Amino acid sequence: MSRIANLPLELPNGVSLDQQGDRITVKGPKGEISLSVPETVLVSVEDNTVSVQPSEKAKTYAMAGTIRSLLGNHVHGVSQGFEIVLELVGVGYRAQVQGKNLNLTLGFSHPIDFTIPEGVTVEARSPTEIAVQGHDRQSVGQVAADIRALRPPEPYKGKGVKYKDERIQRKEAKKK
Template sequence: MSRIAKMPIDLPAGVEAKINGQNINIKGGKGAFDYTLNNHVEITQEGSQLVVKPKNESNKKHWAMAGTMRAITFNMVTGVSDGFEKKLELVGVGYRAQAQGNKLNLTLGFSHPVVHDIPEGVTVETPSQTEIILRGIDKQVIGQTAAEIRSYRPPEPYKGKGVKYADERIIRKEAKKT
């Protein structure tokens, strides 16, 4: 049984939630979200809290879906109030990143530059040539964009060269012995 689904979601000051059947609309200082909840879950607002419950409390799959919907709703509330941020680092000689509007130009040791289109709702910054900071209100879109950028040149285990998350630890392999 899901324990996440049993915890209510506190709405911070400045965040409004409107529930219309299975649709939920959350507005905050950084933006707004619309989401349609799963049919096995119901959500209610009690004061400044949102409570997610399964429609059939004896069904394990309904409890699991209630936990998922609670996590998604919590991320929506956090996104519109605080926002999300993901940092990437480039490790390697000549590896560079440069933000230009909604495009990210990457030099990753290929014979051509890599241009990545940044989706709507995500802002990109490059404080230095080897750092990339992605910011936005949708946790899923931020994570997906970071994963796509990392996939151009994932870090390799011998020298650690490539695009890595700032908090990622690369486990190094020992070089071949002759």
């Protein structure tokens, strides 16, 4: 059984945690995130330390660990932020940000306009590199996965949109 809920969570300078009923709001220099806590989990704040405790029932231990992990992600997000870097691999594949749209040329007969959602910043560092940044880990990961799903990497030549640290398992071509 995981013991992540037993670890205290330290709040860095500039990050505040407000608790009102079952709603917890984490505020920091990068933004603000709210989290709904079930009534079976007790969250207490003392000085700059947050502790999460389950109720007596055995089923609430897993939920306490989940809430502790989510709070840790929110604290990290509002203080430092999250970033996922994507690479475009292929001849003629390129990306360009224009306002609230990400224009992609991915080898189709038409360009793709991807609308950037609120709370997430997309930056084209070069024509073949895209950085997705934000303070909410879930939304940053979802936007990066949506962009990758437009043209996932294929196993024969490795062409497509891939994560920067992703390794593509290559297949051997068919032999005569």
